[in-house]
Amino acid sequence: MSELHSAGSEAGADEPDELQEYRPISSLAVVALVAGLLSVLAFVHPLFWFVPVLGAAIGAWALRRLATSAVPQLGRKAALVGLTLSLLFGATALTRFGVFRWQMRVETMQLSKQWFEALRDRNPYQAHQLSLIIGRRFKAEDDLLVRYAEPEHRRALEEYVAEPAERLLLSLGKYAQVRYFANQVTDETNEQPAVIDIYAVSVRHAGQTTSCFVRLHWTRSLEYGTNRWSWHLNSAKILKEPPAGWNPAG
Secondary structure (H helix, E strand, C coil): CHHHHHHHHHHHHHHHHHHHHCCCECHHHHHHHHHHHHHHHHHCCHHHHHHHHHHHHHHHHHHHHHHHCCCCCECHHHHHHHHHHHHHHHHHHHHHHHHHHHHHHHHHHHHHHHHHHHHHCCCHHHHHHHCCCHHHCCCCCCCHHHHCCCHHHHHHHHHHHCCHHHHHHHHHHHHCEEEEEEEEEEECCCCCCEEEEEEEEEEEECCEEEEEEEEEEEEEEEECCCCEEEEEEEEEEECCCCCCCCCCCC
């Protein structure tokens, strides 16, 4: 009997120590971990960039609360993981976004150069090919002169060169001096990314320089048959007024 009483006393004496060892889990740390995992959404669309920013803020706040809390809490590792994931996904998504925008600009500027050079060389066939989605273009080995001699393609070319910008550049030929002026739109968030750039076209005659501006709208589309992305010139327009920032003396 005395042994049972002694055992009960020992159990009662151990119970307060167990209660003292219990530490609650920090709810902020759990939220920081969840936000860190959800930060992968930043790769989907810039609208979700707030997720890693919020996750990093919550993670830092959770660590501060854990360090200053009067009652010891669990969750430091969860808060650290959440903070790390938020920073990692956020920085990577931002870098990827910047690289993709830079790549879009480089690709369209190279294509714009090809388009202007084709018209300066009075080669409307190549210029027209750049205005078509890749699935509608002729094969590389095709003779453009022969293909555009076909009635259907000849009509399409005649309509194309009748457009104001194309007609002007063809008439100017090598007298036209083209230089990049400004980027108006770089949109990589839609199903069909787009880049709109403005180019200055100048002609010097009798000691005077006359300039106009051409806006090129490039669209990037996916050809489902080959699963390839390609750019095509959606439109070329002559601006009626000089864009903001134009300095005739410069």
